[in-house]
Amino acid sequence: MATLHLHSFSPFTDTRLASGLRILSSGDGVLLCGDAVYALQPGCAIREQLVELTSTCEVIALAEDLESRGIDSLPATIRSIDYAQFVEACARYDRTNTWL
Template identity: 55%
Template sequence: MATLHILSHSPFADSRLASCLRLLGNADGLLLSGDAVYALQPGSVARKALELMPDHIALYALAEDLEARALADLPPRVKTLDYPAFVERCCHFDKVNSWL
């Protein structure tokens, strides 16, 4: 079953991102929202970890959260989503897991 994993907490506050990355399956996706978009900061350990993810795992980020945190230099694989597209992505996957 394909799962969309949603992270919203800073990758620098705890180990949720690392735990999530270890559990990603072949058909899964990862959506960064809220402070989790800080994982995309250039040069950060978190960004390097995301860049090492297999190409077949989709990586999404909420556009509004990227804009609010002035993050624009994104890896090419990141697909930015607005809220309607976020809802559509949730419907695309069999399950949605929010890492609270």
């Protein structure tokens, strides 16, 4: 059963994203929103880790949060989504896990 992991905390002030990435299974998804999109800043090690994950997992980020935080350059394998696509992604996976 594939799980969509929702992350909203900055990877620079919190360990939830790093913990969540360690338990991913093939076919899972990672959705970055809120301050978690800071993980996609160019030059960050966590960004490279997320890019590597795209070979077995979907990695997506909420466009509004990317824009509000000034992140305008994404790797080709990571896509930004709007709120309607956010809902669609949640419905597409068997489960969702929000890292509170």
